[in-house]
Amino acid sequence: MKKDKSKTDKHSTQASGGELHQSAGGKHPALTTNQGIAVTDNQNSLKANIRGPTLLEDFILREKITHFDHERIPERIVHARGTGAHGHFELTSSLEKYTTARILTEIGETTPVFTRISTVAGGAGSVDTPRDVRGFAVKFYTKEGNWDLVGNNVPVFFIQDAIKFPDLIHAVKMEPDRGFPQSATAHDTFWDFISLTPESMHMVMWIMSDRTLPRSLRMIEGFGVHSFRLINAAGESTFVKFHWRPHLGLQSTLWDEAVKIAGADQDFHRRDMFEAIAVGQFPAWDLAVQLFTQEQANTFPFDHLDATKLIPEELVPLQVIGRMVLDRWPGNFFAETEQVAYCPANVVPGIDFSNDPLLQGRLFSYLDTQLSRLGSANFHQIPVNAPQCPFANHQRDGHMQMSQPQGRVAYEPNSLSKDSPRETPADDLHRSNIIEIGQKGRIRADSFADHYSQARQFYLSQTLHEQAHMASALVFELSKVEHPHIREAMVGHLRRIDEDLARRVADGLGLEQMPEAPAVAAPVQDMAPSPALQIIGKMKDTLDGRSIGILIADGSDRDAIKAIKKAATDAGATVKIVAPKLGGARLDDGSMRKADGQLAGTPSVLFDAVAIILSEDGAKALSADVAAIDFVRDAFAHLKAMAAGGGGRTLLNAANVGVDGGIVDVGALGAFIAAAKIRQWDREKYVRTLA
Numbered sequence: 001m002k003k004d005k006s007k008t009d010k011h012s013t014q015a016s017g018g019e020l021h022q023s024a025g026g027k028h029p030a031l032t033t034n035q036g037i038a039v040t041d042n043q044n045s046l047k048a049n050i051r052g053p054t055l056l057e058d059f060i061l062r063e064k065i066t067h068f069d070h071e072r073i074p075e076r077i078v079h080a081r082g083t084g085a086h087g088h089f090e091l092t093s094s095l096e097k098y099t100t101a102r103i104l105t106e107i108g109e110t111t112p113v114f115t116r117i118s119t120v121a122g123g124a125g126s127v128d129t130p131r132d133v134r135g136f137a138v139k140f141y142t143k144e145g146n147w148d149l150v151g152n153n154v155p156v157f158f159i160q161d162a163i164k165f166p167d168l169i170h171a172v173k174m175e176p177d178r179g180f181p182q183s184a185t186a187h188d189t190f191w192d193f194i195s196l197t198p199e200s201m202h203m204v205m206w207i208m209s210d211r212t213l214p215r216s217l218r219m220i221e222g223f224g225v226h227s228f229r230l231i232n233a234a235g236e237s238t239f240v241k242f243h244w245r246p247h248l249g250l251q252s253t254l255w256d257e258a259v260k261i262a263g264a265d266q267d268f269h270r271r272d273m274f275e276a277i278a279v280g281q282f283p284a285w286d287l288a289v290q291l292f293t294q295e296q297a298n299t300f301p302f303d304h305l306d307a308t309k310l311i312p313e314e315l316v317p318l319q320v321i322g323r324m325v326l327d328r329w330p331g332n333f334f335a336e337t338e339q340v341a342y343c344p345a346n347v348v349p350g351i352d353f354s355n356d357p358l359l360q361g362r363l364f365s366y367l368d369t370q371l372s373r374l375g376s377a378n379f380h381q382i383p384v385n386a387p388q389c390p391f392a393n394h395q396r397d398g399h400m401q402m403s404q405p406q407g408r409v410a411y412e413p414n415s416l417s418k419d420s421p422r423e424t425p426a427d428d429l430h431r432s433n434i435i436e437i438g439q440k441g442r443i444r445a446d447s448f449a450d451h452y453s454q455a456r457q458f459y460l461s462q463t464l465h466e467q468a469h470m471a472s473a474l475v476f477e478l479s480k481v482e483h484p485h486i487r488e489a490m491v492g493h494l495r496r497i498d499e500d501l502a503r504r505v506a507d508g509l510g511l512e513q514m515p516e517a518p519a520v521a522a523p524v525q526d527m528a529p530s531p532a533l534q535i536i537g538k539m540k541d542t543l544d545g546r547s548i549g550i551l552i553a554d555g556s557d558r559d560a561i562k563a564i565k566k567a568a569t570d571a572g573a574t575v576k577i578v579a580p581k582l583g584g585a586r587l588d589d590g591s592m593r594k595a596d597g598q599l600a601g602t603p604s605v606l607f608d609a610v611a612i613i614l615s616e617d618g619a620k621a622l623s624a625d626v627a628a629i630d631f632v633r634d635a636f637a638h639l640k641a642m643a644a645g646g647g648g649r650t651l652l653n654a655a656n657v658g659v660d661g662g663i664v665d666v667g668a669l670g671a672f673i674a675a676a677k678i679r680q681w682d683r684e685k686y687v688r689t690l691a
């Protein structure tokens with residue numbers, strides 16, 4: 001893992017007061033108070049006598065406990081749980097024709113970034129794998145100032161106007177009278193709000209799809225969501241939508257798998273990102289853009305300023321213009337991942353906002369929230385937030401001011417300090433000349449009135465498996481809703497999206513009759529299906545970034561383990577050995593093979609495919625162990641490829657697991673690797689209801 005040496009070293013030198021001492025087998029700085037006073041005893045507080053009371057005089061105790069008492073800051077009101085990493089962005093194709101922004105025009109230049117990927121609803125300590133949208137926020141430290149692209153892994157949003165955001169979030173967060181559920185949409189207040197907010201239906205289709213169950217943060221797409229503007233040297237404006245495309249392709253878990261992962265490893269995604277960076281498998285994404293003019297936008301059958309709509313790739317193709325690689329884990333989680341502060345208003349010259357009313361409200365909220373979250377108007381001085389280009393102005397003082405601006409002058413214009421910061425004439429920055437006319441009012445355009453067409457398009461663009469998952473997700477979520485009228489209202493909305501989907505959900509809920517579909521303000525259009533909206537269609541035929549588990553026990557075949565491990569590693573996978581004991585198993589040749597994980601704590605949900613290499617005796621012993629039975633039963637139910645030899649087959653039989661093309665012999669290495677790269681979708685109809 002690359003480390004930022006300069007920062008680590010600087011910090012330890014500061015703490016040491018410069019001098020290093022030799023003891024405990026290493027050179028270390030002296031432990032001191034925050035005032036630099038040496039601490040002679042960090043185990044005992046200062047007492048009046050050997051068994052006497054602690055003295056108030058003990059400034060070392062008081063300082064240590066005071067600091068500890070104040071170590072937590074308010075967590076983010078949304079996106080509290082996140083995983084961040086440093087990296088860089090490299091431009092491969094110039095947008096010079098459209099923008100003056102240097103980061104988008106200087107081919108080959110690398111720009112440092114800090115990227116944070118988050119869940120939305122849960123608190124900072126919540127699990128990594130709830131059904132939830134993932135935030136995808138990138139801070140580019142450009143030569144012209146910080147540009148923050150603060151997006152999600154879903155290209156649309158629930159609401160059209162920022163004024164509804166507090167209502168949406170209050171509805172999705174834990175219910176205020178009871179303090180649960182944590183990190184879940186499956187409850188009354190969320191679906192109550194949604195059922196009364198038809199504009200959210202397109203987003204509902206996305207969140208009920210497997211997009212909200214990512215296999216890894218390295219396997220999600222990112223979207224800037226809104227239309228932004230690019231402004232060129234002539235001041236001309238072109239609309240742009242930003243997309244991140246993962247090099248590892250898209251991959252999701254199944255719902256049952258996500259639920260079980262939450263129990264097996266609550267930090268599943270954070271650990272995956274940490275481990276990938278540690279071994280040099282750096283997560284990477286292409287940055288792509290959709291560019292279009294106002295004239296083109298006028299022909300779209302939707303309004304691109306409405307954040308509940310996407311622009312199908314088939315209508316405006318994506319152009320890849322660069323790539324982002326994350327290659328350095330933060331030196332300190334709190335200092336960087338927790339304190340990083342994004343703001344969609346941070347754009348550089350050449351990039352501008354559109355009139356999307358959701359974006360317009362966001363431009364206010366982020367700076368504002370940082371003031372209470374980070375506690376000071378000087379939060380931009382925290383290293384992860386500070387621009388890496390020169391910056392200067394006349395803002396002064398405030399809590400936690402770290403810089404020491406020099407001189408007498410802190411205002412502008414002035415005649416006393418010719419070298420103090422001055423404005424850059426607007427002409428030098430090529431601002432666009434956008435004219436706004438019209439009647440002021442709390443109003444919404446008619447072009448925002450169609451809430452169902454793209455929801456329908458999304459659903460109909462999915463494979464049959466993905467459609468079935470959406471129907472099941474809706475049944476699960478609405479089954480958790482106590483109030484029947486909310487369930488019925490939702491099924492009514494689904495009828496506007498697709499009658500078959502509505503029927504499936506109504507059946508799943510056991511509704512006695514189909515509820516009325518709500519009236520629509522605009523006709524539902526039949527848009528051409530867009531295969532680019534699928535996940536299955538976008539999975540990559542690769543084991544890169546994937547993980548294979550080999551279950552062994554005493555007597556397992558050493559050569560078979562070695563062969564599978566080599567084949568899987570050669571194909572790009574990470575391999576872990578799972579055994580009943582962490583100390584390992586004695587193999588058929590008498591050698592000991594250590595385990596990477598103990599069976600009960602390392603279930604098959606942590607892997608993309610598994611190999612069961614057991615002797616008959618080993619299989620017999622494991623057949624009586626529910627952890628082993630669950631290991632193979634879950635692997636089967638989660639549509640994973642399995643390699644199993646003699647003893648392995650015995651365990652499969654004991655677990656009552658059927659046989660299909662996704663279960664191959666341990667010796668059939670090529671077949672196993674091929675099967676491991678995909679899910680065994682053909683098996684799905686045997687393990688869950690798809691209709």
Ligand code: HDD
Pocket residue numbers: 076077078079082116117118134135136137150151152156157161162163165224225226307340341342358361362365366367369370
């Ligand atoms: Fe937001 C955080 C993404 C709408 C108000 N938002 C936040 C983060 C992401 C997004 C990724 C976490 C950033 C981080 O890692 O620190 N938000 C979005 C997207 C939206 C969106 C893609 C719609 C397209 N957000 C939105 C609206 C508002 C906010 C409409 C308010 C009017 N969002 C916030 C916030 C947060 C935030 C309250 C909480 C923590 C923070 O800003 O720094 O200001």
